[in-house]
């Protein structure tokens with residue numbers, strides 16, 4: 001397999017002495033006109049087209065499976081060129097997400113095949129880690145979701161499969177392409193990276209001049225709770241994580257978000273809510289409460305609605321901005337890694353078992 005063309009920035013296109021307008025022209029064919037082969041770049045000399053085609057692959061992924069849900073969330077399972085599977089989820093205007101109702105169309109993208117962090121509740125980690133995605137494979141998820149849906153994505157969250165900060169360089173380059181006017185033109189303020197708490201990555205992001213948003217998957221307000229469900233907490237316990245968040249906040253002058261999945265009997269008691277409120281107030285963070293999305297084969301469950309409401313009330317009583325995220329797409333396994341897992345296990349149409 002030849003290298004992926006989408007991994008390159010225009011300055012790196014292999015055209016010795018080519019004037020800048022040629023590079024712009026190629027970027028336009030790729031990102032604006034969305035051609036699927038070098039041959040379609042008809043303003044380029046034929047010899048160049050042939051040369052590029054012999055040295056690079058243009059397409060990064062194909063649709064393996066797609067699922068729409070009753071609430072219009074749509075999930076895509078992509079097959080990469082080496083056969084690996086990753087997911088993206090398209091989520092139409094979701095005012096509950098960050099409190100800004102709009103014509104927003106959010107895409108949730110994956111950054112790795114599998115995940116090495118092994119959070120106990122998460123489908124992405126169940127199969128272990130296979131590899132990092134390249135920048136082009138991340139960018140291609142946005143382009144392909146736009147092609148499939150016929151609409152433009154204007155908000156991006158790195159909350160699909162994988163730990164984005166563990167694949168920092170590729171994610172950073174992908175954002176450069178997604179951000180660029182010659183690329184996909186989505187502003188940094190409309191891009192959110194979610195991390196399970198990779199402190200060195202948070203510190204690196206704090207130094208990044210781009211105004212990328214940060215969400216922390218907290219899921220527990222004490223080390224005791226977090227240790228039980230998130231192995232990364234043993235490496236970077238809460239105190240260290242919060243200190244990194246404070247530094248990020250101070251450097252970037254940006255607020256951040258705590259994601260908090262509510263799992264029955266694990267992290268849903270009012271004492272956790274009170275401690276969570278303290279942490280959020282200290283950092284002036286907003287909180288997204290997400291009732292757990294059951295994963296087949298795992299024993300975790302979402303709490304009953306009244307318990308979720310009681311948890312949320314503890315936060316609002318303490319004037320912590322908090323939203324309970326409706327379980328968008330729970331009927332299509334929208335939580336990260338679930339559609340892939342089912343397909344790998346050979347359930348449902350489009351799975352390897354069903355195809356053979």
Ligand code: SAH
Pocket residue numbers: 121122123158159160161162163164194195196216217219259261290291292293294295335336
């Ligand atoms: N690895 C990064 C980003 C991908 S996970 C991270 O952990 O933040 C994106 C979010 O989905 C995380 O907050 C994660 O905890 C959450 N998540 C994973 N499995 C889930 C499930 N079954 N139900 C609800 N949220 C889930």
Ligand code: SF4
Pocket residue numbers: 115116117118119122123124125160161162163196217336
């Ligand atoms: Fe990996 Fe995030 Fe899932 Fe944890 S929650 S296993 S870090 S993808």
